[in-house]
Amino acid sequence: MAVTAAAQTSGKVVIRNVGLMLSGDIDRPLLDADTVVVEDGIIAAVGRAADCDATRPTTVIDAKGTALAPGLIDSHVHPVFGDWTPRQNQLGWIESCLHGGVTTMISAGEVHLPGRPKDVVGVKALAITAQRAFEGMRAAGVGGGVKILAGAPVIEQGMVEQDFADLAAAGVSLLGEIGLGSVKAGAEAATMVGWARRHGIQSTIHTGGPSIPGSGLIDEQVVLEADADVIGHVNGGHTALPYRAVCMLCERSTRALEIVHNGNERIAILTARHAIELKCPHRVILGTDAPAGSGVQPLGILRLIALLASLADVPAEIAFGFATGNTARQRGLRQGLIEPGRPADFVFLDRAQHTAGRDLLESVQLGDIPGVGMVMIDGLVRCGRSRNTPPAVEVPVVLPVG
Ligand SMILES: [Zn+2]
Numbered sequence: 527m528a529v530t531a532a533a534q535t536s537g538k539v540v541i542r543n544v545g546l547m548l549s550g551d552i553d554r555p556l557l558d559a560d561t562v563v564v565e566d567g568i569i570a571a572v573g574r575a576a577d578c579d580a581t582r583p584t585t586v587i588d589a590k591g592t593a594l595a596p597g598l599i600d601s602h603v604h605p606v607f608g609d610w611t612p613r614q615n616q617l618g619w620i621e622s623c624l625h626g627g628v629t630t631m632i633s634a635g636e637v638h639l640p641g642r643p644k645d646v647v648g649v650k651a652l653a654i655t656a657q658r659a660f661e662g663m664r665a666a667g668v669g670g671g672v673k674i675l676a677g678a679p680v681i682e683q684g685m686v687e688q689d690f691a692d693l694a695a696a697g698v699s700l701l702g703e704i705g706l707g708s709v710k711a712g713a714e715a716a717t718m719v720g721w722a723r724r725h726g727i728q729s730t731i732h733t734g735g736p737s738i739p740g741s742g743l744i745d746e747q748v749v750l751e752a753d754a755d756v757i758g759h760v761n762g763g764h765t766a767l768p769y770r771a772v773c774m775l776c777e778r779s780t781r782a783l784e785i786v787h788n789g790n791e792r793i794a795i796l797t798a799r800h801a802i803e804l805k806c807p808h809r810v811i812l813g814t815d816a817p818a819g820s821g822v823q824p825l826g827i828l829r830l831i832a833l834l835a836s837l838a839d840v841p842a843e844i845a846f847g848f849a850t851g852n853t854a855r856q857r858g859l860r861q862g863l864i865e866p867g868r869p870a871d872f873v874f875l876d877r878a879q880h881t882a883g884r885d886l887l888e889s890v891q892l893g894d895i896p897g898v899g900m901v902m903i904d905g906l907v908r909c910g911r912s913r914n915t916p917p918a919v920e921v922p923v924v925l926p927v928g
Pocket of ligand 1: 703733758759
């Protein structure tokens, strides 16, 4: 499909005949609604058709009874520049993930940049450049228009509070994974996390063994002492801490528990179960940690949802909430929930052809990946039937207006 022009807005979009409305909110995962109305990229109404003002639409979409969910949020990616990753020398990986239902990606650091600067001024310059470049990319529709929150500096020794103030003033709102740079000790990390927090910058810490040559071990004591906002890849990236250490992180911290696709699957399952037993499922958020040594997984978030639903006893609609509303709340994002006032980022899903599941949720509960039939960002259709998922039984159609 053609790249949408930068200044285009959605106008009034009416989505009707939604068969299942997944809110993204794990406290109320299913909505009694079959219609969504969007005005200029923002959700204006969600409800039954008779209760929504569907007059004078710019675009009408017949969902054909498929499910509508908030666009998936990948809490952990490593972009570099453009829709290219030098880690696997692959082009178009972000747009491929759009076809896996992902509409927002959050950078955990632009660590794969060849020759990545390690000096303080270079770290800051790269972060600001990446933030600007990915913001501009989104506006231009590159990478399918996926919202990439990037410009996440990997903190290094020698940084002072003024550096965090400078970064915040320049528009940087995230830190890259703590531990990938020279700051590896808990107390030192805690000081910088505090500075970041004071200036409105959210922090994430690498957890577990080294991911690739050059990164290092961050154990549970360092994670607890650093007290970053997100316990990044709590299931390792790929090498996990021992399960008892992960339990300690679940029990002694209140921070977000990020489970990634490129981590240890056994610990992913055990962490989700433990968070539910501890009655803190709101802390569970999902990412891929792509691109990495394990590559890029366009369906990584859908695969994690199916993994947790089928093997960790997480109801499928809750697992979708882990990848949407939970991340929105833990990360302070507007998108990720289907409710009025939120950005209209959606994925239309149906059960895959020939799954044993009788409907979408049952198919996911059985471990199958659903089919993506359409993805919208800010109310604009960014792709139709996914080229990457198994084909959905039904896909939505755009109806002629007038
Ligand atoms: Zn990591």
